[in-house]
Each structure stands twice: as structure tokens, then as C-alpha cells.
Amino acid sequence: SAVISQKPSRDICQRGTSLTIQCQVDSQVTMMFWYRQQPGQSLTLIATANQGSEATYESGFVIDKFPISRPNLTFSTLTVSNMSPEDSSIYLCSVELGYEQYFGPGTRLTVT
Amino acid sequence: EDQVTQSPEALRLQEGESSSLNCSYTVSGLRGLFWYRQDPGKGPEFLFTLYSAGEEKEKERLKATLTKKESFLHITAPKPEDSATYLCAVHVLSGGYQKVTFGTGTKLQVIP
Numbered sequence A: 001s002a003v004i005s006q007k008p009s010r011d012i013c014q015r016g017t018s019l020t021i022q023c024q025v026d027s028q029v030t031m032m033f034w035y036r037q038q039p040g041q042s043l044t045l046i047a048t049a050n051q052g053s054e055a056t057y058e059s060g061f062v063i064d065k066f067p068i069s070r071p072n073l074t075f076s077t078l079t080v081s082n083m084s085p086e087d088s089s090i091y092l093c094s095v096e097l098g099y100e101q102y103f104g105p106g107t108r109l110t111v112t
Numbered sequence B: 001e002d003q004v005t006q007s008p009e010a011l012r013l014q015e016g017e018s019s020s021l022n023c024s025y026t027v028s029g030l031r032g033l034f035w036y037r038q039d040p041g042k043g044p045e046f047l048f049t050l051y052s053a054g055e056e057k058e059k060e061r062l063k064a065t066l067t068k069k070e071s072f073l074h075i076t077a078p079k080p081e082d083s084a085t086y087l088c089a090v091h092v093l094s095g096g097y098q099k100v101t102f103g104t105g106t107k108l109q110v111i112p
Helices: none
Strands: A004-007 A010-013 A019-025 A031-037 A043-050 A068-072 A075-080 A089-097 A100-103 A107-111 B003-007 B010-014 B019-026 B030-038 B045-050 B056-059 B062-066 B070-075 B084-094 B097-102 B106-111
Touching: A004 A089, A019 A031, A019 A089, A019 A107, A031 A075, A043 A068, A043 A075, A043 B097, A075 A089, A100 B030, A100 B045, B003 B084, B003 B097, B010 B019, B019 B030, B019 B084, B030 B062, B030 B070, B045 B056, B045 B062, B070 B084
Parallel strands: A010 A107, B010 B106
Antiparallel strands: A004 A019, A019 A075, A031 A043, A031 A089, A068 A075, A089 A100, A089 A107, B003 B019, B019 B070, B030 B045, B030 B084, B056 B062, B062 B070, B084 B097, B084 B106
16 A cells, blocks of 8 residues: 655635645655545546656646646645636545555645 | 446435445446545545456455446445445546546445
8 A cells, every 4th residue: 555645735825826735655656646626526637647757637737737746756746826716626646556546635725 | 538427426324224336437448447435524545446347356344346337336234434435436548548537426324
């Protein structure tokens, strides 16, 4: 299994600002994933981040809005840029070990 | 387009009343089907991965099965602590990239 931590656990931000979310894993992993879970909804994949290469974004998500860094095999960041109230959501990072996928506790973002 | 549908949306059981949750899917290139448990305010907790039709896995009061079109999560003699949202997700290989698509979940409430 994998133990994943995220910082911050929650934040309240003003419209137009940016927030960077950190994800730390207790083991080295090739791929890390970033998800969004809007209130009352299921998880939507934002992007897949491989160490040493550009992140791959899903339809509807762009790098300018959600830049991702993956500097090493245990760490990644997701930035939510130029935030609007529609970005209020829980953001989760995830890793895959074998064929098991593990999630961090999430970052609850509220944009006012 | 990959689709994952879970039913029912919500389920209320008396303690000890066994039942099943359904996850039907339409995908190409299925690598595996995941089941997760999600408690309020937390990230999903991995339960099972199923890889091929006919496969079954068990964990305590939970048993997951897989056919070519759907998966069931059977809950035997549930307890109040089994109350949570149960998510299924399909892991596919598409265009050289792997992707996980989640269903919308079944919210289970077990009443003492």
C-alpha cells in the first residue's frame, strides 16, 4: 500500500488568486494522478503526471489553469490558477502501485 | 466513450440486511475494475481490483464479483460502520494512456 499526504488539507481563497497543492507519497511511484471531486459528485481525472515529462491533461482541463509539477518520484504539486467559485472542490492526488490505486486525503478548496 | 453507471444512488439497510450494489460499464481496453469506499471528508479507500470476468474477491463482509458488463459489491450482514459511499471505477488503456473513470457512487446507510 501507499501512504499519501496532501497540503493544505483545506483553504479558503479569493477569486483571481492561485493555490498550490502538494502531494507527498511514502514510496517511489512512476505515475501520479490528480482528481477533482465537486460537491456531491464523483471523481474526475484532471491529469496524469509522470516524473520527468509533461503532465497529460484530460479533456476540459488545461495546463494554464492547472499547472502540475513532478520533480521526483515521491512528490507532485497541482496549482489551481486564477480561481473562480466554480473551482470550489476537493482535489485529490492518487498513485498506482501494481493494479491498486491509492488516494490522498484531499484538499478542500473554497473560492469566494 | 467510457461509461460507468452505479445503482442504486442511495441504499438504506437495516443492520444485518444483506444486499448488493451494482456497477455497469461500457469500455474498451479494460485493464481492471476497482471498488472503493469513501467516508465523508476523506479520500477514497481502496477495496478491490477485479481483472477478468468470473473473478471474485472478498474482504470481511464485502464480496466483489465481475462479469463482462458489470460488477457487484455484495454486503453480507452489514453493520453501521459499513455506512459510506461506495465507488467503482474502470481502468482502461486508451490511445497508449491509462485512464481511470469513476462512477457516481452508491451512498449506503446501515441503520442499527
